[in-house]
Amino acid sequence: MFVNAIDGAREPLDHLKAALDASGVVGTWAWSGSQDQCILDAGAASVLAGDPGLAGTPIRLERAKACVHPDDRDALFRQFRALGRTGGLFVAEYRTLSPSGQLRTILDRGRIFRDAAGTVTHGHGIILDVTESSRAVPIPEAAQQPLERAAGHAIACRSAIDELGVADLRLLVDMLLLRLGQELGRSVRASAGDLH
Known part of the structure; x- marks a missing residue:
């Protein structure tokens, strides 16, 4: 069996299980x-x-x-x-x-x-x-890239909004986290491309 994950790459199910375990x-x-x-x-x-x-x-x-x-x-x-x-x-x-x-x-x-x-x-x-x-050991915030700092702040914001229980604010932060995740993924793929 094959799964179509993230970028359309097809990997055997045992690769997915190994990734989950890892x-x-x-x-x-x-x-x-x-x-x-x-x-x-x-x-x-x-x-x-x-x-x-x-x-x-x-x-x-x-x-x-x-x-x-x-x-x-x-x-x-x-x-x-x-x-x-x-x-x-x-x-x-x-x-x-x-x-x-x-x-x-x-x-x-x-x-x-x-x-x-x-x-x-x-x-x-x-x-x-x-x-x-x-x-x-956490990386000091000053040493992090701006995208990583933004993601960290958005995650902290999401936690605070969860305590408030305001659904529309939660949705807005979730959209921001999704977009930041896309940019982080793009950044990682670009870095991996530079290594090849």
């Missing part, structure tokens, strides 16, 4: 708005709920996020609940603490969907373990 993908989640329940795959159930045996079982959000670090729980639940009312892009970085005491930094990204009447119906997402990158 990028820290841990697992996926699905959320039902009408029942306020989550379904996690085995990886997500292990990291988020502390029990891979819960994979595929509808569970309440509180149980699905049982391993979220106590210092990060309130902000995470507030952000998710706000999107549970409005729908939209969900992006959160938080820590998890396993029953054995392992601390991880998780990037959780997904989308909450609405039907034609505007009712929030469901959501889907993916979690990545970014523990290694969160320990990396």
Whole structure:
């Protein structure tokens, strides 16, 4: 099987799986708005709920996020609940603490969907373990390129707007982030072309 990713390049499915593994993908989640329940795959159930045996079982959000670090729980639940009312892009970085005491930094990204009447119906997402990158020494802002600085500021702006829960502001920042991502991608491709 082949996938047509980003630039129309065709890669075998095992290349996609290798890329996902290398990028820290841990697992996926699905959320039902009408029942306020989550379904996690085995990886997500292990990291988020502390029990891979819960994979595929509808569970309440509180149980699905049982391993979220106590210092990060309130902000995470507030952000998710706000999107549970409005729908939209969900992006959160938080820590998890396993029953054995392992601390991880998780990037959780997904989308909450609405039907034609505007009712929030469901959501889907993916979690990545970014523990290694969160320990990396940050590049001082003055040493970053203007595009990288702009992206960093836009991400911080998006986080603040998530706390506000204002849907039209969230949409505007999402559009800015999309456009910045396109420019960053173009810049990376141009740099890669210079190396060949």
